[in-house]
Amino acid sequence: MASLGRSSALIAAGTLASRVTGLLRTIVLVAVIGSFGSPAADAFATANQLPNNIYTVISTGILTAVIVPQIVRVSTRSDGGREFISKLFTLGTVVLLAATAIAMILAPVIVWLYVPRFSAEQQALAVAFAYWCLPQVLFYGLYALVGETLNAKGVFGPFAWAPVVNNVVSIAGFGVIIALTGGDVTEVTEWTPGMIALLAGTATLGIVAQALVLFAFWRGTGLHLRPDFRWRGVGLGDIGRLAGWTFLMMLVGQVAGWIQSRVVSEASGDAGIAVMQNAWLVFMLPYSVIVMAIGTPYFTQLSAHAHEGRDDAVRADVGRAIRTLGLFVVIATAALAAAAVPATRVFTQRAGDAVASAPVLLAFLVCLVPLAVQFVVQRTFYAYGDTRTPFLFTLFQGALVIGFAYLADAILPVELLTAGVALGQALASTLQVVLATWLLRRRIGSFELGRSLWALGRFALAAVPAALAGWGVYLWTGGADGWMTASMLQGALGTVLVGAVAVAIYVALLAAFRAPELSVAGGMLRRLLRR
Secondary structure, eight states, X not given: OOOHHHHHHHHHHHHHHHHHHHHHHHHHHHHHHOSTTOHHHHHHHHHHHHHHHHHHHIIIIIIIIIIHHHHXXXXXXXXXXXXXXXXXXXXXXXXXXXXXXXXXXXXXXXXXXXXXXXXXXXXXHHHHHHHHHTTHHHHHHHHHHXXXXXXXXXXXXXXXXXXXXXXXXXXXXXXXXXXXXXXOOOSGGGOOHHHHHHHHHHHXXXXXXXXXXXXXXXXXXXXXXXXXXOOSSSSHHHHXXXXXXXHHHHHHHHHXXXXXXXXXXXXXXXXXXXXXXXXXXXXXXXXXXXXXXXXXXXXXXXXXXXXXXXXXXXXXXXXXXXXXXHHHHHHHHHHHHHTHHHHHHTTOSSHHHHHHHHHHHHHHHTTHHHHHHHHHHHHHHHHTTOOHHHHHHHHHHHHHHHHHHHHHHHHSOHHHHHHHHHHHHHHHHHHHHHHHHHHHHHHHOOOSHHHHHHHHHHHHHHHHHHHHHHHHHHHHTTGGGSGGGSSHHHHHHHHHHHHHXXXXXXXXXXXXXXXXXXXXXXXXXXXXXXX
């Protein structure tokens, strides 16, 4: 298996490329259909999110919790796990086909359940988009099945790089729409059947390409699969037991997301569903690049150590992963908070819209550091084959998300409703990680939690003046009336400038205080850049 450093480099580079091209995709999409105050954008965002919801379940639920540890386990068999994985892929494909068919049949009902406060015309447009978007369910699932198997077999790069193909296809297709329509088609009544097919069909074509490109790297697994419908006798019962809890976890997440969508649908015409999704995309950029790049190889290593019964190695992995992730995620939070307005300008068409949408991004940022810790904690439970405990603390989080969403709906004006829902999610996630960390400590004993918290505290102390310096640069260039909000491209450039200043101050302060983690991170970055 490739070293952690090499694996992290491949994943970091691929994830960064996919997220950057994803932002470009968002910029082009906003030019097509708008974002802030666009009923058409909210309709498309709703439809295109439906298959994404199922993908999230697959990638962070059943696959991550079950398949990676199981493939690591069966890889020691004489056939390298070929028989087991053949049966698994056959079963998975059948389930995905059935789920896709059912979702398409129920599309009008599903859309209404998510956005009951849309007008009848806006719901009809969302349903029309959904018919073209829902086939993505099958290809998201295949992408996740193949990608997680590649990861479990130590072939880390393709899974992170494949979304670049999706983004390139989407950018090209959206560009064609701009050439044909002139762009900025924000009203529901402006969308013809041909335009609907071109926009949503392009989005689906990108997902198809993303999934199919992974098959070119399958040889690296050393597996030769064939359809196998004999699903008995290879331990699939264990998967059913484990997946039962992840299925319940999925239900919790889906119910919470469903309630959020129902509440936020009231804000269509202001900072609505499209703004919330785009703010989440910007929020996920540092999370994906840092957490997924460093954490994914750690999870594979954790699974191997847990399978071998090496609890001491697992505890060391957990503590080291939290501190390593924390060093990067703390400054990412601070820098993005300082650049919230120019970062939001990337997916809005006017400076005033960016100012009005920035609170949504700031609300999400409250939980960026806790989510990094949660990534490590949750996957440690998965490495031990325990999906019941993650269900319990996810149930706790889901109940809080729902409660905070209804509270925001009751007390906030419509222009702050989406930000209030985002803040509720962030607070719920923060409280969830407190509970999850306590439960993990009870399970495996001390994993240097005190040392990790002390390190995170030091990082935060350095990040505060760094964020203020970045914010000062934003104000010095004119703030909301300056060049950073003049266009989407200038918003991106302004975000980079503010972030660069914040990072420079952060590193200088940590160096001045001789933080030991800085030298470790520096060595890691040098190895990543060389690779």
